[in-house]
Amino acid sequence: MSEGRQIGEVILDLKNISLRFGGVKALTDISFDVREHEVRAIIGPNGAGKSSMLNVINGVYRPQEGDIIFRGEHHRDMNTYAAAKAGIARTFQNIALFKGMTVLDNIMTGRNLKMKSNFLLDALYWGPAQREEIAHRRKVEEIIDFLEIQHIRKTPVGRLPYGLQKRVELGRALAAEPSILLLDEPMAGMNVEEKQDMCRFVLDVNDQLGTTIVLIEHDMGVVMDISDRVVVLDYGRKIADGTPDAVRSNQDVIDAYLGVAH
Numbered sequence: 571m572s573e574g575r576q577i578g579e580v581i582l583d584l585k586n587i588s589l590r591f592g593g594v595k596a597l598t599d600i601s602f603d604v605r606e607h608e609v610r611a612i613i614g615p616n617g618a619g620k621s622s623m624l625n626v627i628n629g630v631y632r633p634q635e636g637d638i639i640f641r642g643e644h645h646r647d648m649n650t651y652a653a654a655k656a657g658i659a660r661t662f663q664n665i666a667l668f669k670g671m672t673v674l675d676n677i678m679t680g681r682n683l684k685m686k687s688n689f690l691l692d693a694l695y696w697g698p699a700q701r702e703e704i705a706h707r708r709k710v711e712e713i714i715d716f717l718e719i720q721h722i723r724k725t726p727v728g729r730l731p732y733g734l735q736k737r738v739e740l741g742r743a744l745a746a747e748p749s750i751l752l753l754d755e756p757m758a759g760m761n762v763e764e765k766q767d768m769c770r771f772v773l774d775v776n777d778q779l780g781t782t783i784v785l786i787e788h789d790m791g792v793v794m795d796i797s798d799r800v801v802v803l804d805y806g807r808k809i810a811d812g813t814p815d816a817v818r819s820n821q822d823v824i825d826a827y828l829g830v831a832h
């Protein structure tokens with residue numbers, strides 16, 4: 571973890587979140603908070619409710635109970651548009667990119683919300699629209715440099731190895747210039763080298779861009795290395811919350827991972 575990074579106030583506060591799908595209780599009465607500039611990990615066995623939690627934060631799922639407070643504002647009915655507007659971006663457990671489009675164009679799609687121009691205005695005022703396009707391209711090129719993917723900027727994403735596709739997906743999320751970045755298993759399925767690269771980029775984003783990170787990750791080594799605080803879910807309930815060291819030695823967590831009968 572970097573020396574200069576200052577962890578700030580609570581910017582995201584989740585209170586008593588419950589989410590059900592018919593009879594399935596995906597999340598039961600979960601509360602935790604996220605502080606500005608921190609790396610906050612969510613861990614837990616498969617089916618624990620981790621992805622559902624991210625989907626609640628960015629408005630894909632609407633919880634039946636609970637409250638989401640983001641920068642002091644209550645979002646009882648957060649939706650994906652409101653979340654994106656508020657500065658929340660995410661990547662998905664399964665890569666969701668346009669496989670036939672180039673790296674550059676995929677990352678450009680992350681700028682959608684920032685683009686003011688529309689087709690009619692473009693026709694009437696070609697000049698301003700073109701200037702705007704140039705500014706967006708410049709931002710995208712910055713991200714491409716930051717993620718060290720200049721050499722593949724014109725390559726269709728479908729032709730890239732898995733690790734690089736995940737990096738492009740990170741790039742697209744960064745194109746929205748988020749204040750909070752939600753990462754759903756960014757290192758799953760990667761080899762050791764790809765994992766190390768991804769770890770470094772996540773830490774660079776956190777450190778150099780100041781972005782707050784909420785991260786779901788299975789690799790405990792990675793979680794223990796890069797997170798400031800960890801929340802542990804099991805069967806839709808929160809069973810632990812604290813520093814990596816505290817969580818690692820928590821008996822409930824050890825039991826959950828060893829599959830002790832409930």
Ligand SMILES: Nc1ncnc2c1ncn2[C@@H]1O[C@H](COP(=O)(O)OP(=O)(O)O)[C@@H](O)[C@H]1O
Nearest residue numbers: 591594595596615616617618619620621622623
């Ligand atoms: N859209 C959905 N419809 C029905 N059940 C769902 C849906 N999304 C998640 N679930 C259920 O909620 C529980 C938690 O899933 P998930 O959040 O994906 O867990 P995790 O990411 O920790 O593996 C699981 O039992 C899963 O089957």
Ligand SMILES: [Mg+2]
Nearest residue numbers: 620621622663
């Ligand atoms: Mg998941």
